[in-house]
Amino acid sequence: MRKSPQANEEVSALSVLRPFFGRGTTYDLPDKVTLEIFELSESFIRPDLLEFLKEALPRWKKNGLWLQEQLPEPLTRGTGREKLLNAYSCICRLESRMGDDQIRNKMAVIMLHSAYEQACKEWRACGTQGRKRKGRGDASSVIDEILERLHDDWNQSDRKVQLRSRFHDKKRYGKRWLILTKALGMSLLIACSPKITSVV
Numbered sequence: 001m002r003k004s005p006q007a008n009e010e011v012s013a014l015s016v017l018r019p020f021f022g023r024g025t026t027y028d029l030p031d032k033v034t035l036e037i038f039e040l041s042e043s044f045i046r047p048d049l050l051e052f053l054k055e056a057l058p059r060w061k062k063n064g065l066w067l068q069e070q071l072p073e074p075l076t077r078g079t080g081r082e083k084l085l086n087a088y089s090c091i092c093r094l095e096s097r098m099g100d101d102q103i104r105n106k107m108a109v110i111m112l113h114s115a116y117e118q119a120c121k122e123w124r125a126c127g128t129q130g131r132k133r134k135g136r137g138d139a140s141s142v143i144d145e146i147l148e149r150l151h152d153d154w155n156q157s158d159r160k161v162q163l164r165s166r167f168h169d170k171k172r173y174g175k176r177w178l179i180l181t182k183a184l185g186m187s188l189l190i191a192c193s194p195k196i197t198s199v200v
Contacts, residue, residue, distance in 0.1 A: 013038040046193040080119025085146050087112040091170055092150055106177050106189045113174030143167055176200050
């Protein structure tokens with residue numbers, strides 16, 4: 001019985017990828033996961049990339065990639081706390097938008113994660129203990145202050161849990177994109193497909 005073209009393609013892909021990612025390697029991945037990686041790689045770049053760039057590049061050249069009315073660009077200078085507030089504020093405003101605002105949202109979550117890491121280092125270096133609540137550190141207290149400042153419904157007890165969880169989800173999302181962009185370059189934020197975005 002002849003194998004289908006897809007089956008032949010999978011066999012060929014496994015023969016190439018197994019020595020690098022398969023059982024017995026550093027990654028020790030089973031064939032199923034290796035094939036999932038192969039399938040993702042085939043849809044890594046957005047299919048409309050050329051058309052998208054033809055439309056977007058003139059606009060970006062004129063106005064810059066970030067330009068948004070009433071939306072400040074994420075801070076690259078300042079304290080970790082200032083950048084944390086700024087990045088999270090940007091995320092809140094961008095979240096309901098579509099189009100290339102998805103690119104800005106990825107940029108903002110990366111800035112959020114980076115700002116959080118900087119802020120944690122600053123808090124540890126200062127060794128400030130005065131603001132600590134019982135069982136909770138400076139980081140949690142400052143995050144609560146930021147959430148309270150940006151959300152009018154913060155004082156609803158059930159809402160606090162939701163907003164804290166949402167903040168940390170965004171931060172983890174930013175960490176994943178930061179890891180990917182360090183390995184593959186910042187152009188990934190523009191060129192990757194919706195499928196890759198959903199996996200991240």
